[in-house]
Amino acid sequence: MKKKLLTSFLLSTVVLAQGAGLVSVQADSTDDKIAAQDSKINNLTSQQQAAQAQVDEIQGQVSAIQTEKDKLQAENDKLTEESAKLASEIEELSKNIVARNESLANQARSAQTSGTATSYINTIINSKSVTEAISRVSAMSEIVAANNKMLEQQKTDKEAIAEKQVANNEAINTVIANQQTLADNEKALTTKQAELKAAQLSLAAEKASAEGEKNALLEQKAAAQKAAEEAAAKEAAYKAEEAAKAQAIQASGNTDLAAQVQAVNNGGSQAVAAPSVTVSQPSTYSAPAAPAATSRPVYSSNASSYPVGQCTWGAKTLAPWAGDYWGNGAQWGASAAAAGFRTGSTPQVGAIISWNDGGYGHVAVVTAVQSASSIQVSEANYAGNQSIGNYRGWFNPAAAGQGSFTYIYPN
Known part of the structure; x- marks a missing residue:
């Protein structure tokens, strides 16, 4: 009996010992699993946070670009409206100035022919009475006063037109600069939007629990990343192309009218800088004789007041005598006339030939003439070419589809 009890006790001791060992092993295994799961959760949380941070960062960049686009577009709309208003006011002032110039010139010629002092004396002598003499002298005094008033108004209008031309040019230049920034931002926005899509898919894949769903999202993420890389490559190519264009445009500015005319005479098309030569017409066509020189403002000899690559910049480069703030190409005719140039x-x-199409218009410089309906010009910003060159050969300016036109003469 004692032997059985001892055996049972020993067996119980062994079982308990083994059970304790099993409990200890099982506890250790569970703790490891919990720790591993915690680590996995922490890793996933960290990855999700990183992915979310990337999404937030790119989303912020996209929003910033979009905000700048909206701001620039709003500014352009406002400036374009202001420019149109200024252009209308400049044209009206120009008409008044030109009309007064003609009237004052006629009166000056009349005074030179008859002599103002002699006219006063003849008026008094030929009067039948003192009353009539006083009346005639009074009338002449009123004419003189009216002329003085006209001169004062002419001075005021010329000051006003100069101020408006500067303001108009600043508005135009800002609009053009904004348009370039908008074009650059459009490319950058496309790239950032593609990057954002890839980042959002990456975040969705990190959050996905089902294996199949995760794999599908990872495939979409890979495609989105490839699209983002392609967008970035296109943006880089665009920037390189724009830089090359800017360099070519700047290089084309190292030319002058003589070089362009020489290129025409040599049968060239897109002209480059060449030594100075005597400008002559490559035909027997006769241009109108220039009248006596008129007093005009003195302008700078460089084209820095106009945006590089625009038609106005090209015209100013080839015709340094042109005004510094004549506005868009369509406004050059009116601005030149107001400044005293023949048109x-x-x-x-x-x-300079100025086309007015009811919009921005266009300007170019004549380099060859066969007839009134057959000329050649050098110009910038024509048919996508912003460098200065001869892109048309012989053509009819009236059939160019650019609206009505007028010539501005340097003499």
Whole structure:
């Protein structure tokens, strides 16, 4: 009996010992699993936070670019409206100034022919009475006063037109600069939006619990990353192309009218800088004789007041005598007339041709003339070419589809 009890006790001791060992092993295994799971959760949380931070960062960049786009577009809309208003006011002032110039010139010629002092004396002598003499002298005094008032108004209008031209040019230049920034931002926005899509899919994959769903998202993420890389490559190519264009445009500015005319005479098309030569017409066409010189403002000889690559910049480069703040191409005719330059409808080598299409218009410089309906010009910003060159050969300015036109003569 004692032997059985001892055996049972020993067996119980062994079982308990083994059970304790099993409990200890099982506890250790569970703790490890919990720790591993915690580590996995922490890793997933960290990955999700990193992915979310990337999404937030790119989303912020996209929002910033979009905000700048909206701001620039709003500024452009406002400036374009202001420019149109200024252009209308400049044109009206120009008409008044030109009309007064003509009236004052006629009166000056009349005074030179008859002599103002002699006219006063003859008026008094030929009067039948003192009353009539006083009346006539009074009338002449009123004419003189009116002329003085006209001169004062002319001075005021010229000051006003100069101020408006500067303001208009600043508005135009800002709009063009904003348009370039908008074009650059459009490329950057496309790239950032593609990057954002890839980042969002990466975040979704990190959060996915089902294996199948995760694999599908990872495939979409890979495609989105490839699209983002392609967008970035396109943006880089765009920037390189823009830089090359800017360099070519700047290089084309190292030319002058003589070089462009020489290129025409040599049968060239897109002209480059060449030594100075005597400007002559490559035909027997006769240009109108220039009248006596008129007093005009003195302008700078560089084209820095106009945006590089625009038609106005090209015209100013080839015709340094042109004004510094004549606005868009369509406004050059009115601005030149107000400044005292001759304008007309007959082509002449060295003259500026200004087209008015009801919008921005266009300007170029005449380099060759065969007839009124057959000329050659050098210009910038024509058919996508912003460098200065001869892109049309012989053509009819009236059939160019750019609206009505006028020539501005340098003499």
